[in-house]
Every structure is written in structure tokens, then in C-alpha cells.
Amino acid sequence: MNWLMKVHILDENDHDPVFSDGASLRTVRQTEGNRVGAVIARLTATDRDQGQNARVSYSIRPLDGTADNAFSVIADTGDLVANTRLDYETRREYRYELCSR
Ligand SMILES: [Ca+2]
Ligand SMILES: [Ca+2]
Numbered sequence: 001m002n003w004l005m006k007v008h009i010l011d012e013n014d015h016d017p018v019f020s021d022g023a024s025l026r027t028v029r030q031t032e033g034n035r036v037g038a039v040i041a042r043l044t045a046t047d048r049d050q051g052q053n054a055r056v057s058y059s060i061r062p063l064d065g066t067a068d069n070a071f072s073v074i075a076d077t078g079d080l081v082a083n084t085r086l087d088y089e090t091r092r093e094y095r096y097e098l099c100s101r
Helices: none
Strands: 039-042 058-062 071-073 079-082 096-100
Touching: 058 071
Parallel strands: none
Antiparallel strands: 039 079, 058 096, 071 079
């Protein structure tokens, strides 16, 4: 009798997440006067690995070095939250580096 053999290939965590549109700049437009705590956008990145190796964790870092916390991102979901009531007359642009891992 012949025995059979199965070889299972296991996934290595060898892919990094990429933002779904592949763009290096994501522009979010939001009207002033929002509710504090409002989710104004969702970041989505994908990772070609499997299971736990495909888990994506999101974060943002202010690009201009100021430690403002006008926005935050929920690590698990990518939801971008406005932590302050935005005011066009006070500040018209915020720049962040998007991170996923
Ligand atoms: Ca991965
Ligand atoms: Ca892999």
C-alpha cells in the first residue's frame, strides 16, 4: 500500500500593509463646526499575508512636528476621529503621516 503525504505551507509575515488606493497622499475634506469625536474618514490598508499576519494597525503622526491632537485614528478600524471642533478661521490645513503595520 502507498502512503500519502500532505505538505502544508505556513504563512510568514512577509508583506507590509499598503493603503488601498496605493496613493501616497490621502486628502480628507471636512467642513468646520463638526461634532467633537466625530469620525470623519476611514483609512483602509490591506496586507497580503494571512490571518494574524494580515492584521493592520493604524496610526497618524503630525508632519509639522507640532504635538497637536486635533485628530486621532482608531488603531484597529482606521477610523479618523476629530478631537476638536474644527474652525476654518483658526486653521485651514493639518498634515499627518499615515502609518500602518
Ligand atoms: Ca503582514
Ligand atoms: Ca506571507
